[in-house]
Structures are given as structure tokens and as C-alpha cells.
Amino acid sequence: MFKHETQVIKFLLQWYSVNARNLPWRKKNLNLPDPYFVFVSEYMLQQTTVNTVKNKFNDFILKWPSLNKLAQTSEPNILKFWSGLGYYSRARNLLKSAKIIHKNFKNNIPQTYDELIQLPGIGDYTAKAILGIGFNQSVMPLDANIERILVRLYAIDKPINKVKNKLKDLGKKFISDKYSSNLIQSFMDYGSEICLPRNPKCNICGINKFCQSYKKNLQQKIPLKLKKKTIKTIKYTRAYVIVNEKNEILVRSRPNKGMLASMLEVPNDVWVKNKKLLTTDHDIQKIKTKLQSKGSFEYSFSHFDLETEIFYGNVKKAKLSKSNWIKKSSYSSSRMPTVMKKIVDIAI
Numbered sequence: 001m002f003k004h005e006t007q008v009i010k011f012l013l014q015w016y017s018v019n020a021r022n023l024p025w026r027k028k029n030l031n032l033p034d035p036y037f038v039f040v041s042e043y044m045l046q047q048t049t050v051n052t053v054k055n056k057f058n059d060f061i062l063k064w065p066s067l068n069k070l071a072q073t074s075e076p077n078i079l080k081f082w083s084g085l086g087y088y089s090r091a092r093n094l095l096k097s098a099k100i101i102h103k104n105f106k107n108n109i110p111q112t113y114d115e116l117i118q119l120p121g122i123g124d125y126t127a128k129a130i131l132g133i134g135f136n137q138s139v140m141p142l143d144a145n146i147e148r149i150l151v152r153l154y155a156i157d158k159p160i161n162k163v164k165n166k167l168k169d170l171g172k173k174f175i176s177d178k179y180s181s182n183l184i185q186s187f188m189d190y191g192s193e194i195c196l197p198r199n200p201k202c203n204i205c206g207i208n209k210f211c212q213s214y215k216k217n218l219q220q221k222i223p224l225k226l227k228k229k230t231i232k233t234i235k236y237t238r239a240y241v242i243v244n245e246k247n248e249i250l251v252r253s254r255p256n257k258g259m260l261a262s263m264l265e266v267p268n269d270v271w272v273k274n275k276k277l278l279t280t281d282h283d284i285q286k287i288k289t290k291l292q293s294k295g296s297f298e299y300s301f302s303h304f305d306l307e308t309e310i311f312y313g314n315v316k317k318a319k320l321s322k323s324n325w326i327k328k329s330s331y332s333s334s335r336m337p338t339v340m341k342k343i344v345d346i347a348i
């Protein structure tokens with residue numbers, strides 16, 4: 001059994017004091033970050049890379065510098081801001097949580113696991129990340145970087161998903177009483193700079209003498225990959241970009257539940273798995289205008305790919321006076337999800 005946890009902790013803290021990444025939700029000089037910054041960044045980082053989040057985070061804080069300010073905003077506003085990050089349920093949950101914290105916790109991010117875990121969109125990992133990084137509490141949230149370092153240190157030759165409980169136990173060996181925030185972040189940074197997913201930099205790694213994978217020359221094989229069994233489903237739709245004489249695009253809001261809830265869309269047919277089952281959208285059936293094909297486009301969601309045939313048409317505004325329109329010049333900054341913006345890009 002591996003016996004050098006204390007040395008690993010010591011090394012990582014020392015390494016971090018020199019090599020910490022400069023991320024906008026962190027404070028300089030290794031002081032504790034603002035818990036509100038950690039709270040926002042953890043929502044953003046769920047399923048999105050650090051590099052993508054970095055720029056968006058700065059804009060977010062400029063717009064909503066405090067939890068109190070965030071809690072006052074509306075769902076359409078945050079959805080519009082979120083465009084480009086994807087997984088819009090995170091934005092909705094972040095706002096719901098901010099409103100709960102505003103109402104029940106006087107704008108202070110809760111400092112207990114039991115309170116955090118009840119907030120929308122916060123699971124075990126995010127609760128621990130907020131407690132550990134934002135409040136220096138003694139916990140170990142296991143993100144992909146930390147899990148990878150652990151399976152390599154202990155040469156665990158099973159896919160990570162199969163050893164989650166074991167990793168939780170091993171993670172406990174690395175919980176710090178005094179320096180939890182820095183230790184957690186040091187693990188994360190070490191995984192993204194040295195113990196990389198592919199080609200880890202073992203030759204310059206300061207803990208290679210404690211690493212069982214390195215000793216056994218297994219560092220390229222561990223973590224073991226899960227064999228992929230599933231092929232992504234394909235769904236089909238047709239989308240209609242209808243423009244009036246004032247250069248406005250016909251739009252509507254999506255239902256307030258389900259995928260891309262409450263976001264703007266151009267009319268499109270119900271998404272189906274069998275192309276033959278496509279039926280023309282009811283709004284388009286009413287328009288009776290000549291439609292021009294603009295080709296097809298494929299967009300990849302996490303669980304399926306969406307194949308869309310795009311059509312373009314013109315119509316007089318008076319014919320659809322009760323419908324919603326947005327200016328052609330402003331759709332790119334509207335609360336349309338990326339897939340819809342790309343459809344419009346292609347059509348016009």
C-alpha cells in the first residue's frame with residue numbers, strides 16, 4: 001500500500017505556491033477566493049473547459065458583481081448571457097440558487113454541505129468544491145484531474161467509473177486541516193499541467209518516486225478507458241428562417257420545460273428519430289410562402305446529433321402581426337442557443 005501521502009501533500013502545496021494557474025475566480029497570493037466567485041465558477045465549469053469559462057466569467061462578474069445583483073436578474077437575461085456555454089439548465093439553476101440564497105441566507109453562500117446540496121444544480125462534487133475552495137473546509141472534491149492523479153498514484157487498473165467509492169476513500173487521505181483550499185486547487189492544477197490525461201510529464205514530476213503507475217510503467221495506460229458501447233442517436237428536424245421586409249427574423253420561445261427551455265428558436269419541426277416521420281411545423285403550414293432550401297447542418301448535443309434541413313423564406317410582417325420578430329442585426333446577441341444561431345447563420 002502506498003505510504004507517502006504526507007510527502008505528496010507537502011510537494012503539491014509547494015509546487016502550487018509557485019505554479020498556481022492565474023484564474024479569474026481566484027485571489028492572488030494564495031489567499032482564499034471570494035466564495036461568490038467560486039460559486040459562479042463551479043456552475044460554469046460543469047461540463048465546460050477552464051479556457052472557455054475564463055473569458056465568460058469575467059463578463060459575468062462585470063454584469064453581476066455580487067450575489068445580490070445576480071438574484072435580481074431575470075431568467076431570459078441569464079439565458080441570453082449563457083449563450084455559447086451550452087447546458088442552459090446550469091444557468092437556470094444558478095439563478096434559482098442565487099434567489100434562494102438571497103431570500104434565505106441574506107446573500108451569503110451557505111457554509112454547510114447539507115444546505116448547499118439542497119440548492120438546484122449542486123451535487124456532491126460542487127458542494128465540496130465550494131466548501132473546500134471557497135471556505136477552506138476540510139473536504140476533497142474529486143474532479144477529473146484529481147481522480148486521474150489518484151488512480152495513477154495507486155496504479156488502479158480499472159476504469160474510473162468502476163472505482164468511484166474507492167477513490168472517495170483514497171481522496172480522504174489527502175484532506176488538509178489547514179490548507180484545504182490550496183491543496184484542492186494544487187491537485188487540479190497539477191492534473192492540468194503535469195499529470196496530463198495523455199502523455200503525463202513523469203520525467204519532471206516531483207512525486208514520481210511515490211507513483212505506482214510510473215514505477216510499473218503503466219502511466220500511459222492508467223486510467224483505463226471504458227469501452228464505448230453506444231453510438232449516438234441521430235434526430236432529424238427542418239428549421240425555417242423567415243424574414244420580413246423590415247429585416248426581422250420570425251422567432252418564438254421554446255416550452256419552459258425540457259431541452260433548451262424558454263430559449264428563442266426559429267420555427268422548426270418536432271425532432272424525430274425517423275426522418276420519414278417529420279411533419280411540417282404548424283406555424284409554417286399557416287405561412288404559405290415559397291421556401292428556399294439552404295442545405296443541411298448537423299449539430300452535436302451530448303446524447304444525440306441533430307440533423308437539420310434549413311429553409312429560408314420571406315413574408316410580410318402584416319401577415320404575422322401577432323408573432324415575435326427579432327432584428328437580423330441582433331439575433332447573435334439574443335437568447336437563442338448556439339444551434340439556432342448557427343441555423344440562422346447558414347440561412348442568411
Ligand code: SF4
Nearest residue numbers: 195202205208211214
Ligand atoms: S509520475 Fe507521471 S503518472 Fe505519476 S503522478 Fe507524476 S505525472 Fe502523474
